[in-house]
Structure formats: C-alpha cells, structure tokens
Amino acid sequence: MTSTPDAPVALPLTRLKGRYVAPDGTPLAGTLLFAPPSVLTLPESDVISTTAAKVTLDNEGSFEVPLIPTDTPGMSPQRWTYQVTERFKGLPPRVYHILLPASPFAVDLADIAPVSPYAGNYLPVSGPRGPKGEPGAPGEVSVEQLGALEARVAPKPQEFAQGAPSTEWMITHSMPYRPSVLVYDTSGREIGGSVEYPTPTTVTVRFAYAETGSAILH
Known part of the structure; x- marks a missing residue:
C-alpha cells in the first residue's frame, strides 16, 4: 500500500479505505487516483493542495489513504467532489466522483462509491454491518430532486x-x-x-x- 507523507497538524483528514476482489474472491491488483480540484485552498490550515493522491492495492486488494474531507469549512472552492480513477489489471479504467464527509473513523469506499452499469466486473467489499438503527421519519423525494442530486454528486x-x-x-x-x-x-x-x-x-x-x-x- 502506498505511503503518504505526514500532513500538517492543523490539516483535517479523513481515512478512506476499501478492498477490491474479483467475483471468485481473488484480490485485484492496480491503483486508484483521488483527484480534487486543480487548486484547493484551506486558509485556516495555511495549506494549498495541487496534486492528486495515488494509492496501490496491497496483496489483499485493499488500500487506505488519508484525504481532505470535501465538507471541510472555509475551503476554496466549496461543494466539490473527488474524481476517482480506478485502474486495475485486466479491467478497463473506471472514473466517477465521490463526496467524502469528515469523520473521526475510517470511511469505506464501498459505502459512498456510486453505482456503475459495469461495476459487476469487480466487487468492492465493505466491512461488517453495524447494529440496525431506529427507523427515520417518512419523507418524499420528487423525481426532479433526485435528478438534481445525481447531477450535482456524479x-x-x-x-x-x-x-x-x-x-x-x-x-x-x-x-x-x-x-x-x-x-x-x-x-x-x-x-x-x-x-x-x-x-x-x-x-x-x-x-x-x-x-x-x-x-x-x-
């Protein structure tokens, strides 16, 4: 798994992890690229980020990388997404976008990656399920609202x-x-x-x- 340099103390980071296997359970080999906007400024941390983060899957098809959350206050620009580029051996590249919320715990890519029509070529594996929460209040979402959300997120x-x-x-x-x-x-x-x-x-x-x-x- 690719190592990353130590980040400044004031820089907020969320650990993103994931695991990729073939349908028969064989770990995949390859890399992932997490690209923010070309220039990302965090004035409160005195940081300017201009490069993407690249990670390599380990022998189990897993990775873990610390990334700046997309909902960090005070960033410029705001309301942006990471462009994720997956390049795995024997498979065509896949590109999509994700929102990465700030979290004190590791976030699994399988929980936030959008569904793709050709995602059946491989399987992101999430961790064990936690206890079932209380049901929330019923709500209504229109087709127009769903379309607007899809257009903004991915x-x-x-x-x-x-x-x-x-x-x-x-x-x-x-x-x-x-x-x-x-x-x-x-x-x-x-x-x-x-x-x-x-x-x-x-x-x-x-x-x-x-x-x-x-x-x-x-």
Whole structure:
C-alpha cells in the first residue's frame, strides 16, 4: 500500500479505505487516483493542495489513504467532489466522483462509491454491518430532486473535440464545479497540458506545441 507523507497538524483528514476482489474472491491488483480540484485552498490550515493522491492495492486488494474531507469549512472552492480513477489489471479504467464527509473513523469506499452499469466486473467489499438503527421519519423525494442530486454528486462526463491544431483549447462545460480534465491526442494517447479556469463554465488547456485531439471533463 502506498505511503503518504505526514500532513500538517492543523490539516483535517479523513481515512478512506476499501478492498477490491474479483467475483471468485481473488484480490485485484492496480491503483486508484483521488483527484480534487486543480487548486484547493484551506486558509485556516495555511495549506494549498495541487496534486492528486495515488494509492496501490496491497496483496489483499485493499488500500487506505488519508484525504481532505470535501465538507471541510472555509475551503476554496466549496461543494466539490473527488474524481476517482480506478485502474486495475485486466479491467478497463473506471472514473466517477465521490463526496467524502469528515469523520473521526475510517470511511469505506464501498459505502459512498456510486453505482456503475459495469461495476459487476469487480466487487468492492465493505466491512461488517453495524447494529440496525431506529427507523427515520417518512419523507418524499420528487423525481426532479433526485435528478438534481445525481447531477450535482456524479454528473456525467462531458467530451470535447479539437479538430484544428492549436496551442490553446477553449472548452465550455455545464459542470457545477471545476472539472478535472483528461486530454488525448488523435491516437488516443493521454497528453499533458496546462489547465486553467477563466470562468465557472469554461476551461482553457494550453500546450507547448499545437495539438489536435479530444478532452474528457469529469
């Protein structure tokens, strides 16, 4: 399992854990990438976070990593999600978003990961169930409210195509937050670029040389 450097004392962290096995119980091998917005500022902790956290599954298919909770007060931006990229041996990559609440206890990814149509290829295993709680008060949720919640928590990826060579790609999106951007050339190879967010609904990707290809916003 990948180790992480000690965090500043004032930095709030929640431990996220999980375990992945194949349908026959064989532990999976691979990595997970937890990407916050490109720049995450925590003024009260005097911290600026600009990189994603990468972890490697151990021999049992398990991982545990300390992450900044998405509901930490005073952050900029607010109301953001982690983009999770799963890359496991023998399986296609999967990308989705999660909200990670602050907790003094470890949070299991199996309890907060969204359901995917192709999630049957592997099985996140959660820990033992706790005692059943008291039933809550009945409530009503409309179809419109469910749709709005789904769009905010796990919006669908948006694609962009750049047909003419350019050193600057201007991308318009409808995400409710600053999206993470994956950029590919015309052969499907992932390439790097400088990502900027000039407005809440636009993304600019800059390159050293003129490029054509596509981008996926998560």
